[in-house]
Amino acid sequence: MYTGLQHLHSYLAYLVLLGLLFSIFTALGGWMQNRPFVDKDRKRALLGLIPTHLQWVIGLVLYFVSPLGAANASGAAMKDATSRLYILEHPLTMVLAVVLITVGYARAKRLKIGKARFRSIFVFYGLGLLLILSRIPWQAWFAVS
Template sequence: MYTGLQHLHSYLAYLVLLGLIISLLNALTGWLQNRRFQDKDRKRSLLGLIPVHLQWLIGVVLYFVSPLGAANASGAAMKDATSRLYILEHPLTMIIAVILITVGYSRAKRLKTDNARFKNLVIFYGIGLILVLSRIPWQAWFAAN
């Protein structure tokens, strides 16, 4: 079970990045071109939101079944950069990113002007993407290849 979840979490990360990039680029072009916010724009912003939430759910389960997650939490593990990444930095940063992306999507639905909706999505999805990129365990990705 652990290995399957680990692989799913790793491969789903590509979908998360792709969805966030598509959503962010769509919002950025809409904002810069002063376009009307249409239903297709709302659906494109969901391309960033849905995979992020799915990835978060799998990550929470993985955190508790992985030997690198909660089971490894100790004072000694905090002194090791790799252990600290898996125990604290990666999960906490990803939770913040999920919250920002969710808030950005929810606020965009409620805003009145189209330009404000696009701008809101650019800001929240952009910060969320930066956070995600900052705490992906890149050494594990490149070691697998």
């Protein structure tokens, strides 16, 4: 179960990054063209939202199954940068990113003016993506996949 989840989390991360980039660039396009936000634009935003939501649920389970997650939490591990990344920084930053992205999507649905709706996706997804990029365990990621 651990290996399966680890690989799923590892490969889904590509879809998360691709989906978010796609949503961000199409939202920027709509914003710049100042066109109305139609249902197709909401679906484009979903391409970023859905992999991100799936990934965080899998990450949460992985946290309690992986030897690098909750099982490794201790005062001594906190002093080690790599251990601390998995125990604390990665999960916390990712959850924050997921919240930002979800808020961006929910606002875009609620707002009335096209420009503001595109901007909501662009700004909130953009901030979320930056947070994600800041706390991906890059070396481990490229070693596994």
